Amino acid sequence: MELSWKTKGIVLTAPLNEEVDDVIKLIDEYLAPRGFNMIVxxxxxxxxFRRHPEVWGYDPLSMENVKRLVAVCRKNNIKLVPKMNLIGHQSGFPNEPTDGILHGHNEVLPDICDGLLRAYPDFDEQRGTKEILYSRSICLSSRAAKTVVCELIDELMDVFEADMIHIGCDEVFNAGLCPECSKKSRGELISSWINSINEHIKRRGGVTLMWGDRLLSTKDTGYNRWEASDDGSSIAIDMLSKDIIICDWHYDKYERYESIDRFAKAGFNIMISPWRDQENLEAFLNYAIQHDTGHINGVLMTTWCGSGDLAKRLLYGEKGRWLHTDQIANTIDKTFALQT
Ligand SMILES: [Zn+2]
Incomplete structure (x- = not known):
């Protein structure tokens, strides 16, 4: 497709340490020649993390490997943006074969807490619940949780030498439940927490990116309950700081992508984030091209398979190990042509 927006980005999962070489090669020999200029x-x-080793997840990247990724991106004029999952997605299920990814989609035991809640069970909005949750949430009234989160943000932005960070905030289903959090409306709760994190990032000269689904209502937009919210959090769209860049993700096919117009009206700059299905991707991108009021910064392709797996598929033609790797690779290949 002919994409004239200035930013061409892709979300890659942090590679396993043993696959960093493959991902460096992917960046250098595949993504850069196709004009990608942002990697989230x-x-x-x-x-x-040096300050908080207690939160380390599976096979955490070494500083040396991060610096190698920083170097290959700098060499190719690619902006490298670290990404956290904040608020929701604090638990999930390990992918098989293990590639360090947690997925929230299988209703099987056990529900594994990611680094933060494993180290600090008190930060869990539903502490003590044994029930399987799609994705646990950080308690947004916990001052201690916010302090640790800000320290992790600082360390990631420092090591990635980044002036942007993506803070996630998608698919939040379990926030606002504890006695303290439930004093505020969902929209107020989420927007005040994100605004204070954004202030922290701005004080250090950074820009915040986040997913947009909690700012949209299923009722107003026709999106499903993952791509939009049905718990009233969507009023946050009018409360959030407008200097946050919203990544508007949609994986299904719709006649209208209402969110693109809503974010323009609310005064946000956005990125368009499709996924693996070629037809859905084209419908979304075509709608975006027609409805761009100058508020679309570019495209941010999502992948959600292991980046090492994706690299081996795209570079060496190996069959993807993960369920969707082959389809994701084909869609990327078709959509992002070599630059001449
Ligand atoms: Zn709470």
Missing amino acids: MQVRYRYQ
Whole structure:
């Protein structure tokens, strides 16, 4: 497709340490020649944080490996943006074969807490619940949780030498439940927490990116309950700081992508984030091209398979190990042509 927006980005999961070489090659020999100029790296807690080693996730990236990724991006003029999952997605299920990814989609035991809640069970909005949850949430009234989160943000932005960070905040289903959090409306609760994190990022000269689904209502937009919210949090769209860049993700096919117009009206700059299905991707991108009021910064392709797996598929033609790797690779290949 002919995409004239200035930013061409892709979300890659932080590679396993043993697959960093493959991902460096992917960046250097595949993504850069196709004009990608932004990589959002889904780190979560998979970095060897020095100040908070207690939150380390599975096979955390070493500082040395992060610096190698920083170097290959700098060489190719690619902006490297670390990504955390904040508020929701604090638990999930390990992917098989293990590639360090937590997925929230299988209703099987056990519900594994990611680094932050494993180290600090008190930060869990539903502490003590044994029930399987799609994705646990950080308690947004906990001052201690916010302090640790800000320290993790600082360390990630420092090691990635980044002036942007993606803070996630998608698919929040379990926030606002404890006695303290339930004093506020969902919209107020979420927007005040995100605004204070954004202030922290701005004080250090950074820009915040986040997913947009909690700012949309299923009723007003026709999106499903993952792509939009049905618990009233969507009023946050009018309360959030407008200097946050919203990543508007949709994986299903719709006649209208209402969110693109809503974010324009609310005064946000956005990125368009499709996924693996070629037809759905084209419908979304075409709608975006037609409805761009100058508020669309570019495209941010999502992947959600292991980046090492994706690299081996795209570079060496190996069959993907993960369920959707082959389809994701084909869609990327078709959509992002080599630059001449
Ligand atoms: Zn709470």
